[in-house]
Amino acid sequence: MTFWTSEDNVAGKKGTALYVILPTIGCYRYRIGEACYMCSYPVEAPKVPKSQEELVEYFKKALKKIEGKKGPIAVRIFTSGSFFDEGEVKRETRRKIFSILAEMDNVEEVVVESRSELVRYDAVRELVEILGGKYFEVAIGLETANDDVADVSINKGNTFEEFVRASEAIREAGANVKTYLLLKPIFLSERDAIEDVKESIKKAAPYTDTFSINVTNIQRGTTYERLWEKDEYRPPWLWSVVEILKWAKENFPEKRILSDPVGAGSKRGPHNCLTDYDRTIGKAIKKFSATQDLGYIENLKPECREEWGYIVENGLLDWQLVTC
Numbered sequence: 001m002t003f004w005t006s007e008d009n010v011a012g013k014k015g016t017a018l019y020v021i022l023p024t025i026g027c028y029r030y031r032i033g034e035a036c037y038m039c040s041y042p043v044e045a046p047k048v049p050k051s052q053e054e055l056v057e058y059f060k061k062a063l064k065k066i067e068g069k070k071g072p073i074a075v076r077i078f079t080s081g082s083f084f085d086e087g088e089v090k091r092e093t094r095r096k097i098f099s100i101l102a103e104m105d106n107v108e109e110v111v112v113e114s115r116s117e118l119v120r121y122d123a124v125r126e127l128v129e130i131l132g133g134k135y136f137e138v139a140i141g142l143e144t145a146n147d148d149v150a151d152v153s154i155n156k157g158n159t160f161e162e163f164v165r166a167s168e169a170i171r172e173a174g175a176n177v178k179t180y181l182l183l184k185p186i187f188l189s190e191r192d193a194i195e196d197v198k199e200s201i202k203k204a205a206p207y208t209d210t211f212s213i214n215v216t217n218i219q220r221g222t223t224y225e226r227l228w229e230k231d232e233y234r235p236p237w238l239w240s241v242v243e244i245l246k247w248a249k250e251n252f253p254e255k256r257i258l259s260d261p262v263g264a265g266s267k268r269g270p271h272n273c274l275t276d277y278d279r280t281i282g283k284a285i286k287k288f289s290a291t292q293d294l295g296y297i298e299n300l301k302p303e304c305r306e307e308w309g310y311i312v313e314n315g316l317l318d319w320q321l322v323t324c
Contacts, residue, residue, distance in 0.1 A: 003062035007290050008074060009256060011109040011135040014290050015072035020062040024088035025049040027081035029115075029157055036143075037155050037186065040219035041080040052093045059097050066106070074109035075101060083112035083138075084123050091123070098130040109135040111178060116140050116166035117158055124173035137210060138170045139178035144185065145200035153185035155223075160203065167207035176209040183215045183244065183270075184236040186227055191312045193236060197244050201252065210256040211248060215241055217261075218268040228268075234318045235263075236270045238281045239308040242297050245285065249294055258289045273304040 008017035023046045029035055050058060059077075066073050077097070081088050101107050110131060119138065128136055142163045143154050150156040167177045181200050184193035201211060216235055218228045227233035241261055248257045263269020264282025271278050280300075287296040311321070 003065060005065050005069075006260075007286070009258060009290050009292065010072040010074040012256065012292075013072050013108075015074065015108070016066065016069050017074040017076055017109075018062065018066050019076050019078065020059060021078045021080065022055050022058065022089065023050050024055070024079045024081060026079075026088070027115075028085055028087055030081075031087070034155065034157060036141075036157075037153070037223035038182070038216060038219065040222055043219075043221040044080060049088075052090050055089065055093055056096050060100070063100070063104075069106065071106075072108045073104075073106050074111065075107055076111040078113055082114040082118045084114040084118045084120065091126075094123075094127060095130065098127050102131050102134070107134065109137070111137045111139055113139045113141070114166075115158065116142070116162045119166035119169055121169045121173050124170050124175050128174040135176065136174075137176045137178045138166075139180060139212065140166055141180040141182075142200065142204060143180065143182040143214075144196055145203040146196060149185055149188070149196060153187050154182065163204070164207055171207075177207060178210040178212055179204050179208040180212050180214050183213055183241065185216070186224060186233055189315050189317050190237060190240055190308075191315045194240050194243060194312065198247060201248055205252055205255065208255065210258060211252075213241065213244055213248075213257070213259040215259060215261040215264075215270045217263040217270065232319050234321060235268065237304075237308045237311075238264060238270050238272050238278060238285070239305055240312070241270060241285055242281065242300065245288060245297060246294060249292065256292065259285055260289065261285055272308065275303065277301060277303045 002021040003019060005016055005018050027041055077083060079088050083089055101110055124138060140163055143156055144150050145160045147159050170177050181197050183197055218225050224233060241259060245257055245259060261270045261282050265271050265278030284296045284300060
């Protein structure tokens with residue numbers, strides 16, 4: 001079963017999020033022989049996906065995780081691809097899932113994911129109407145607003161212009177936009193990675209309600225893993241995450257700024273100097289995300305911050321580093 005709950009920000013308030021990964025066939029880009037370089041979805045997608053009827057039953061089982069939960073609840077639905085891909089989730093299946101959510105009084109927020117080129121006004125509008133007044137977000141993996149980085153370092157397969165079109169369609173349909181940005185695509189130095197996220201936030205802000213900073217971790221079977229194994233790539237420093245979150249919240253206080261640094265403090269995940277304090281920083285980042293309170297990340301002990309600062313200031317590339 002691939003569903004779990006976590007403390008998180010729910011429609012602007014501290015609450016509980018239920019994450020559900022529906023066992024669909026997976027991203028169409030992989031099905032046509034392409035995949036984002038950092039993504040392990042092709043490996044994780046089930047070899048024999050469930051039928052549409054089984055997807056609905058699977059979703060109902062996942063909802064049992066939030067039975068009796070107090071406080072605001074968000075339900076975030078993933079598919080190892082796109083919720084609006086008819087090859088993964090049929091229209092009638094989407095309608096059934098959202099009809100169930102519409103009847104749940106404690107669910108205040110619903111989020112689905114889609115690649116930008118699969119977003120259609122009519123499909124989004126239909127779900128908005130089913131949900132009634134619940135907060136509804138469609139999350140798009142922009143990753144970066146720099147089309148060259150998206151092409152060379154991610155193999156994303158779409159452009160910033162396509163993201164803008166999708167975002168405008170989502171908002172016109174009455175839903176909100178969550179934008180995923182990837183911190184540190186391959187071939188970027190730590191300094192360039194930080195600047196890429198900041199510039200992407202500036203460009204995407206007019207089309208975005210929530211930013212989610214996805215911090216790169218090393219997933220199995222990916223191009224990123226192969227470079228990491230050769231010491232040609234290092235996951236981001238946690239200090240870089242803190243720097244971006246503080247900058248983003250101070251400059252765009254009206255936006256919800258989220259980040260969940262998966263694997264924080266491990267070699268495969270974002271880390272500083274691989275001490276126990278790395279995990280403390282990771283927890284502080286999650287607390288900030290749930291509350292939007294900068295206090296959680298403003299008074300951290302500056303362990304390894306000098307080393308990070310030297311690397312950023314000098315624009316060192318990963319292959320030039322001999323530690324961490």
